[in-house]
Amino acid sequence: MEDRLKAFLQAGQTSIDNAILVHYQDLGFDNDDLVLYLQITRLQDQGDQANPAVIAHLMKVTEKTIIDRLKAMIDKNLMEVVSQGGQGEKYDFLPLYDRLLQGKGMRPANDVVSIGEKSRREVVRTLQGEFGRNLSPLELQTVAQWFDQDHFDPNMMVLAIQEAVANNARSLRYIEAILVNWQRENLTSPQAVQISREKRRGVVYQTQGRDDQANKKQAKQPIVPTFKLDDL
Structure with missing residues (x-):
């Protein structure tokens, strides 16, 4: 029991700002992103490198999943990769903290959804x-x-x-x-999609059908010859 308690205390703690817990979804994080952020913070605070393979093992996901999430964080301007010279690279969440300080992406809990x-x-x-x-x-x-x-x-x-x-x-x-x-195909509305479908099926609109019927009636009418008075 004492050994377990000692190991527990030696493992240390990882702190997180309450503002991140409250607004992480507003900033573009989902629940798994938040866990990934905590794992990166824990490893780097301990002086270790946040290797995607190590994090993938801890989170029980594939390494590709972790890499894709890291890329998404960079694309959303929530994180950047900083070179540490001969010590490799470090994930820096300064853009995330800047956004929190500036209030970007943060809204009151009772705000109207856009x-x-x-x-x-x-x-x-x-x-x-x-x-x-x-x-x-x-x-x-x-x-x-x-x-x-x-x-x-x-x-x-x-x-x-x-x-x-x-x-x-x-x-x-x-x-x-x-x-x-x-x-x-430049189909920008549900109506345009429906018209395109009907054209493929050979559907003819009713207005066009009426015009065709009118033309047929005119075609069936007898042709009346025209005589000149001089010919009589």
Whole structure:
């Protein structure tokens, strides 16, 4: 018992600012990102290098997952890699702290949710309902890229989800392929997609059908010859 207590005390402690605990999601972190931040902080405070392989073993995930998350943090300007000369590199969260100090990305708990955030939640809710499960952190990151990098319309996202489900393809990659294809064909609204589908099926609109019927009626009318008075 004494040996365990001694080992427990020697392991030390890792502290975290309350502002990060309160606003980490507003800043772009999810729960796994927060744990990753704590693991990096712990290792570097101990003087060790935060090796992705070591962190992956601790978090019971693949090394690629950790590397992808680190890249995402850098892309979101929440972290940067700083060279320490002959001692290797260090993950520096100074950009995260600067954002906290400046109040960027932070909002009161009772603040009104913006339209953009509401759209994201609706898309995520639709995906989770169709998939029958919660989205993984990587899947949530993909959805965020649809909004922030690809700038897909939320209505088109929902339509693409429905299209994928109808084809029994519950995959974000499949849904993204649909969105890219629609974007390439300049289909920017659900109505445009519907018209494109009907054209492929050879559907003729009723207004066009009426015009065709009118033309046929005119074609069936007998031709009345015209005589000149001189010919009589």
